[in-house]
Amino acid sequence: xxxxxxxxxxxxxxxxxxxxxxxxxxxxxxxxxxxxxxxxxxxxxxxxxxxxxxxxxxxxxxxxxxxxxxxxxxxxxxxxxxxxxxxxxxxxxxxxxxxxxxxxxxxxxxxxxxxxxxxxxxxxxxxxxxxxxxxxxxxxxxxxxxxxxxx
Amino acid sequence: xxxxxxxxxxxxxxxxxxxxxxxxxxxxxxxxxxxxxxxxxxxxxxxxxxxxxxxxxxxxxxxxxxxxxxxxxxxxxxxxxxxxxxxxxxxxxxxxxxxxxxxxxxxxxxxxxxxxxxxxxxxxxx
Amino acid sequence: xxxxxxxxxxxxxxxxxxxxxxxxxxxxxxxxxxxxxxxxxxxxxxxxxxxxxxxxxxxxxxxxxxxxxxxxxxxxxxxxxxxxxxxxxxxxxxxxxxxxxxxxxxxxxxxxxxxxxxxxxxxxxxxxxxxxxxxxxxxxxxxxxxxxxxxxxxxxxxxxxxxxxxxxxxxxxxxxxxxxxxxxxxxxxxxxxxxxxxxxxxxxxxxxxxxxxxxxxxxxxxxxxxxxxxxxxxxxxxxxxxxxxxxxxxxxxxxxxxxxxxxxxxxxxxxxxxxxxxxxxxxxxxxxxxxxxxxxxxxxxxxxxxxxxxxxxxxxxxxxxxxxxxxxxxxxxxxxxxxxxxxxxxxxxxxxxxxxxxxxxxxxxxxxxxxxxxxxxxxxxxxxxxxxxxxxxxxxxxxxxxxxxxxxxxx
Numbered sequence: 001x002x003x004x005x006x007x008x009x010x011x012x013x014x015x016x017x018x019x020x021x022x023x024x025x026x027x028x029x030x031x032x033x034x035x036x037x038x039x040x041x042x043x044x045x046x047x048x049x050x051x052x053x054x055x056x057x058x059x060x061x062x063x064x065x066x067x068x069x070x071x072x073x074x075x076x077x078x079x080x081x082x083x084x085x086x087x088x089x090x091x092x093x094x095x096x097x098x099x100x101x102x103x104x105x106x107x108x109x110x111x112x113x114x115x116x117x118x119x120x121x122x123x124x125x126x127x128x129x130x131x132x133x134x135x136x137x138x139x140x141x142x143x144x145x146x147x148x149x150x151x
Numbered sequence: 152x153x154x155x156x157x158x159x160x161x162x163x164x165x166x167x168x169x170x171x172x173x174x175x176x177x178x179x180x181x182x183x184x185x186x187x188x189x190x191x192x193x194x195x196x197x198x199x200x201x202x203x204x205x206x207x208x209x210x211x212x213x214x215x216x217x218x219x220x221x222x223x224x225x226x227x228x229x230x231x232x233x234x235x236x237x238x239x240x241x242x243x244x245x246x247x248x249x250x251x252x253x254x255x256x257x258x259x260x261x262x263x264x265x266x267x268x269x270x271x272x273x274x275x276x277x
Numbered sequence: 278x279x280x281x282x283x284x285x286x287x288x289x290x291x292x293x294x295x296x297x298x299x300x301x302x303x304x305x306x307x308x309x310x311x312x313x314x315x316x317x318x319x320x321x322x323x324x325x326x327x328x329x330x331x332x333x334x335x336x337x338x339x340x341x342x343x344x345x346x347x348x349x350x351x352x353x354x355x356x357x358x359x360x361x362x363x364x365x366x367x368x369x370x371x372x373x374x375x376x377x378x379x380x381x382x383x384x385x386x387x388x389x390x391x392x393x394x395x396x397x398x399x400x401x402x403x404x405x406x407x408x409x410x411x412x413x414x415x416x417x418x419x420x421x422x423x424x425x426x427x428x429x430x431x432x433x434x435x436x437x438x439x440x441x442x443x444x445x446x447x448x449x450x451x452x453x454x455x456x457x458x459x460x461x462x463x464x465x466x467x468x469x470x471x472x473x474x475x476x477x478x479x480x481x482x483x484x485x486x487x488x489x490x491x492x493x494x495x496x497x498x499x500x501x502x503x504x505x506x507x508x509x510x511x512x513x514x515x516x517x518x519x520x521x522x523x524x525x526x527x528x529x530x531x532x533x534x535x536x537x538x539x540x541x542x543x544x545x546x547x548x549x550x551x552x553x554x555x556x557x558x559x560x561x562x563x564x565x566x567x568x569x570x571x572x573x574x575x576x577x578x579x580x581x582x583x584x585x586x587x588x589x590x591x592x593x594x595x596x597x598x599x600x601x602x603x604x605x606x607x608x609x610x611x612x613x614x615x616x617x618x619x620x621x622x623x624x625x626x627x628x629x630x631x632x633x634x635x636x637x638x639x640x641x642x643x644x645x646x647x648x649x650x651x652x653x654x655x656x657x658x659x660x661x662x663x664x665x666x667x668x669x670x671x672x673x674x675x676x677x678x679x680x681x682x683x684x685x686x687x688x
Contacts, residue, residue: 041688042684046532048528049528053527053536055527056529057539065550066542067550070550073385073386073388073535074385074535077381077384077533078533084616137527148456150456
């Protein structure tokens with residue numbers, strides 16, 4: 001009886017480990033796959049969202065509706081979020097037909113950081129950030145539309 | 152608590168006993184019925200002799216892999232509560248004696264000495 | 278305390294504790310992406326949590342037993358243990374997300390380092406749960422969470438499109454690309470899950486026992502869940518409206534708690550900003566406490582260990598250690614730097630997968646006349662209960678495929 005239970009336990013353990021291994025392998029393969037239209041568009045949309053939100057933040061800061069400390073910290077958090085997207089864009093290549101689009105997205109991610117980083121330490125930069133951020137959001141929206149025209 | 156009495160001589164062990172909470176003579180929760188001990192061989196009447204409480208009782212009810220993991224993680228000890236200790240059988244099971252007398256709740260008493268060192272550990276806060 | 282006052286406070290507490298970081302994010306994003314087209318899902322989710330909240334509270338009042346006692350009795354040790362492990366993991370992830378979100382809120386105000394704020398958050402929660410009585414925990418965080426009603430005012434001031442909102446109460450599939458339709462389905466499942474998060478029933482039923490409810494309190498239970506959760510649903514709908522009016526035109530996705538603060542400030546200036554930040558703090562803190570305590574309630578109820586704030590801690594040490602360990606593990610999870618918003622999004626999707634495992638035992642007990650006596654389910658509770666059970670089974674099956682097909686809900 002104990003032997004039977006032991007054998008059953010080994011069988012179940014083997015099945016469980018095999019299932020987990022398959023799941024992990026599938027996940028790793030999926031995550032390591034080069035950017036396709038869908039996955040690259042996700043990153044671009046995130047950057048566009050962050051740019052647009054930063055522009056809104058700047059407008060409300062100019063309207064004196066926000067505490068300066070909140071503005072600086074929110075900009076910092078947006079910059080950190082943008083940094084995560086930047087790292088993701090530089091973590092793997094894109095499929096051959098999307099190489100140019102990936103390079104463009106990387107460049108725009110760097111532009112976002114270049115606007116947000118100085119602003120996160122100097123709240124007075126809100127005014128001069130609005131136009132560049134609006135422009136950046138539009139360029140990212142255009143890139144997104146280029147990647148997924150149907151949406 | 153609603154207390155339903157067994158119908159005549161009929162007790163549904165799975166429905167009314169197994170996996171039901173145990174309360175001691177002071178009305179304190181002292182465990183769950185993790186397994187049931189019966190006596191009697193093939194062709195003989197079966198008698199419930201005890202309720203079993205503890206990882207040694209619920210562990211073997213799991214699939215083989217998890218039974219072995221449970222035994223490794225929680226041990227194989229269980230406490231035997233003689234059936235004669237049961238005084239009331241309803242949705243919760245009441246026992247005649249206190250938990251400490253029956254050997255139930257020993258882990259709570261041991262860990263309680265550790266937690267008892269913290270301030271305000273002897274005050275309930277409903 | 279007079280009955281009227283108790284009902285009033287119960288309703289306000291239920292409303293103030295309705296929204297947490299996951300629901301806030303999903304509601305605003307649903308509004309941003311699909312305007313009001315998912316409003317019908319909010320209504321469905323609110324009715325669902327009312328149905329199961331009422332059932333869980335009634336079982337607690339009549340049987341004096343909470344959810345995981347019922348799960349153990351009706352599902353047995355194998356399925357029950359699977360439910361317990363899954364529920365505890367989901368509570369742990371949600372707790373981690375709330376602690377992370379609170380640290381992000383404090384970062385907005387103090388500019389202190391994020392990881393230091395996580396540690397301070399851990400200490401804060403350990404002290405609050407240790408020292409405050411259960412009633413005080415319920416009332417303080419529930420009532421102060423009512424500051425979230427600033428979002429209802431903000432939504433009103435944004436002049437919502439009422440005709441679109443009304444149309445959104447009728448289920449429809451938007452005429453968009455197939456990718457976007459998949460995303461719509463994903464959000465439908467996520468919104469139902471975020472409103473019907475299982476820890477809410479675990480905590481509510483356990484709280485009913487902490488409060489020593491008896492069958493006399495069944496009507497109190499009904500009024501609190503119906504009115505309190507319905508008002509909470511109004512707050513959720515307001516967040517969706519803000520998403521539609523404020524974020525949607527700029528294609529912004531709410532990925533930070535500060536985004537909601539920005540929305541409040543755009544209409545109400547600094548006063549709105551502070552009300553929103555303080556309201557969010559209490560709402561998220563309440564959720565962190567509830568998820569930590571729910572985990573402890575669940576584990577102790579399942580194994581028959583003494584539990585409850587009404588017990589002196591040294592007589593229920595495993596209950597104390599359980600919530601303490603959950604808080605510690607939750608903090609460690611967000612210390613790794615993982616985005617709390619992503620964590621809660623995943624935990625919400627996995628929550629819906631385990632909902633059928635939680636709700637089936639509740640339905641089984643509540644319709645058992647031997648157990649519930651005259652307080653057994655009536656026609657309405659039975660009908661709605663089983664209807665919702667079928668609905669959440671469908672959602673549970675669809676959740677993971679939709680998560681995969683939409684690249685984690687991002688389109």
